[in-house]
Amino acid sequence: MRLESGLFREPGERPLPSALLERVERRRGRPRLEYRPRLENPGDVEQLRRLGVPAVLVTPEWVRASGYPVRFQPWLAVPEGLADKFATAYRILPVRDADALRAPGIVELIALLLRFDPLAARVVARRNRGRIDPNELYRRVRNEGLERAATRVRLQEIAPAIPVVGEALPREELRWVERNNPAEGDPP
Amino acid sequence: MIDPEIAAAREILRAAGVPFVVVGGQAIARRAATATRDIDVMVATRDYANALVALHRVPGLAFDWDDGKLARFRILALGGVPLDIINSGAFAGAHGEGEFFDFLLREASTEEDGVSYGTPEAVWYTRLLTKRWRSYAEKIVTNVIDGVTPDTLTGVEGIAERFGTDGTLAERIQLVRDELARPEVAALVRRR
Numbered sequence: 335m336r337l338e339s340g341l342f343r344e345p346g347e348r349p350l351p352s353a354l355l356e357r358v359e360r361r362r363g364r365p366r367l368e369y370r371p372r373l374e375n376p377g378d379v380e381q382l383r384r385l386g387v388p389a390v391l392v393t394p395e396w397v398r399a400s401g402y403p404v405r406f407q408p409w410l411a412v413p414e415g416l417a418d419k420f421a422t423a424y425r426i427l428p429v430r431d432a433d434a435l436r437a438p439g440i441v442e443l444i445a446l447l448l449r450f451d452p453l454a455a456r457v458v459a460r461r462n463r464g465r466i467d468p469n470e471l472y473r474r475v476r477n478e479g480l481e482r483a484a485t486r487v488r489l490q491e492i493a494p495a496i497p498v499v500g501e502a503l504p505r506e507e508l509r510w511v512e513r514n515n516p517a518e519g520d521p522p
Numbered sequence: 523m524i525d526p527e528i529a530a531a532r533e534i535l536r537a538a539g540v541p542f543v544v545v546g547g548q549a550i551a552r553r554a555a556t557a558t559r560d561i562d563v564m565v566a567t568r569d570y571a572n573a574l575v576a577l578h579r580v581p582g583l584a585f586d587w588d589d590g591k592l593a594r595f596r597i598l599a600l601g602g603v604p605l606d607i608i609n610s611g612a613f614a615g616a617h618g619e620g621e622f623f624d625f626l627l628r629e630a631s632t633e634e635d636g637v638s639y640g641t642p643e644a645v646w647y648t649r650l651l652t653k654r655w656r657s658y659a660e661k662i663v664t665n666v667i668d669g670v671t672p673d674t675l676t677g678v679e680g681i682a683e684r685f686g687t688d689g690t691l692a693e694r695i696q697l698v699r700d701e702l703a704r705p706e707v708a709a710l711v712r713r714r
Contacts, residue, residue, distance in 0.1 A: 406556040449710065450664060515558050516602055518559075
């Protein structure tokens with residue numbers, strides 16, 4: 335048996351934009367209409383968010399503005415139950431805790447980065463230390479089961495409550511990564 | 523279109539008259555849509571000292587330090603982006619110092635816009651052979667998530683065998699393979 339989730343129109347909700355949400359063919363016995371978002375650009379993601387779907391585009395612009403100068407193809411972070419429900423060329427990053435995608439800030443960005451670029455997560459965390467609530471970072475890391483990745487890049491230095499799981503990278507190597515990647519606009 | 527960081531490095535190194543191959547993240551970026559801004563270029567051991575002398579004279583380039591294996595400059599026009607000049611001798615293993623650079627230039631690089639870029643196999647080989655190989659192993663995992671094929675590790679083994687560094691690299695390559703096999707990493711690789 336498996337638990338299925340999907341996107342359905344609420345009773346009384348206005349008609350949904352058909353360019354953004356294509357109707358999934360109604361299966362026998364299914365009482366409600368299911369929709370599949372078709373996302374091609376950041377504007378589509380924004381429009382979907384306005385309809386109440388917690389989807390977040392993790393872009394290099396966001397990471398660069400947070401202090402780590404990097405280029406990568408954007409990821410679309412979505413609740414894991416909906417991970418296969420999107421028609422999109424974006425890479426999908428399934429997230430356990432949908433709440434993390436409601437109003438993502440720096441802590442949520444760090445948790446998302448831990449999934450695919452832990453070194454970037456470390457540098458962003460260090461460069462935004464003053465804006466980070468350690469308890470919130472602990473909670474996000476725990477909720478996503480990211481203790482091992484967090485330990486690897488020593489996020490306990492910022493959120494000491496994160497349980498240590500596995501081996502940490504040597505401090506000197508982490509300092510090296512940071513020195514190699516000055517934030518854009520940093521004085522030389 | 524050539525990246526501004528690479529264009530700047532190309533002009534600087536051409537002015538210095540030094541043959542070079544771009545390695546590191548900027549070389550990986552030819553195969554996968556990922557890169558940081560810092561630039562790593564490898565030069566032959568025979569050219570290393572002269573390269574540094576020439577680069578000291580280039581306006582707009584600030585010198586940071588040199589330990590004989592690697593020298594760091596900063597490109598001021600790009601906000602101080604690091605330009606690392608790497609002495610290829612450290613990667614030649616049991617062979618003569620000049621052999622790794624010759625191999626890189628002739629067999630393990632591709633040319634684009636007048637710039638030679640190391641292949642992912644050569645870049646990963648150099649990364650795993652440095653003293654900071656653990657954090658570079660982490661970067662390799664990110665490279666695979668971003669689109670470089672994991673089979674590249676087989677090519678790394680080939681280079682290591684050729685230069686007699688396979689004893690040092692075997693355990694490091696296995697560690698990368700173990701990381702790539704972790705379910706959370708494998709799931710992202712499948713989704714790319």
